[in-house]
Amino acid sequence: MGDPLSVRTAREEDLSRIAELENLVFEDTGFSFSALVQLFGPSGITWLVAEDDDGIWGYSLSVRATDDPQVGWIMALGVHPERRGERIGWHLLDESIAELQSKGINTIKLTVIPENAAAVGLYMRAGFQDSGQWKEGDLGDGAVRKILTLLLPPE
Numbered sequence: 001m002g003d004p005l006s007v008r009t010a011r012e013e014d015l016s017r018i019a020e021l022e023n024l025v026f027e028d029t030g031f032s033f034s035a036l037v038q039l040f041g042p043s044g045i046t047w048l049v050a051e052d053d054d055g056i057w058g059y060s061l062s063v064r065a066t067d068d069p070q071v072g073w074i075m076a077l078g079v080h081p082e083r084r085g086e087r088i089g090w091h092l093l094d095e096s097i098a099e100l101q102s103k104g105i106n107t108i109k110l111t112v113i114p115e116n117a118a119a120v121g122l123y124m125r126a127g128f129q130d131s132g133q134w135k136e137g138d139l140g141d142g143a144v145r146k147i148l149t150l151l152l153p154p155e
């Protein structure tokens with residue numbers, strides 16, 4: 001049996017695999033490889049991947065809000081369909097929260113489609129709360145998104 005799955009900071013050479021997973025998980029609304037390459041340097045304060053001997057199976061992409069340095073946004077979090085239900089999403093979320101907190105962030109926000117039971121279940125379990133609707137429109141897919149917020153206690 002190989003090494004167990006572990007979570008680590010993403011490197012530039014991981015971006016093509018992250019783009020592949022984004023496309024698999026989010027299809028038309030996922031970040032392309034070129035978008036990830038351009039965002040990685042200036043924005044990627046906490047980008048994580050979950051990997052084992054066979055490769056990368058999940059990722060999370062977080063950024064700092066431009067209007068408030070104490071607010072972080074989890075832009076994307078996904079797990080390969082064949083590896084869901086193994087707590088990979090939980091592990092990535094837990095590490096993302098810890099990493100963001102270690103960088104002075106006290107409020108974490110993200111958007112989710114309310115019908116996405118797996119994602120809503122994951123975030124609610126971690127303590128996120130519904131904090132309203134995200135913008136007026138959508139990402140071009142016709143789906144309305146909610147904002148979920150996690151307030152972190154002072155360290």
Ligand SMILES: CC(C)(COP(=O)(O)OP(=O)(O)OC[C@H]1O[C@@H](n2cnc3c(N)ncnc32)[C@H](O)[C@@H]1OP(=O)(O)O)[C@@H](O)C(=O)NCCC(=O)NCCS
Binds near residue numbers: 075084118121123
């Ligand atoms: C959401 C997602 C990341 C969860 O990843 P995962 O590795 O399968 O989830 P985990 O095994 O870590 O589960 C952690 C918790 O999430 C919740 N959860 C996971 N799958 C669920 C499901 N199908 N239904 C309800 N709750 C679910 C549960 O609370 C679970 O805890 P439990 O097992 O103790 O009950 C994964 O389903 C995914 O990639 N979905 C598509 C992309 C997406 O929707 N991303 C989030 C929106 S940005």
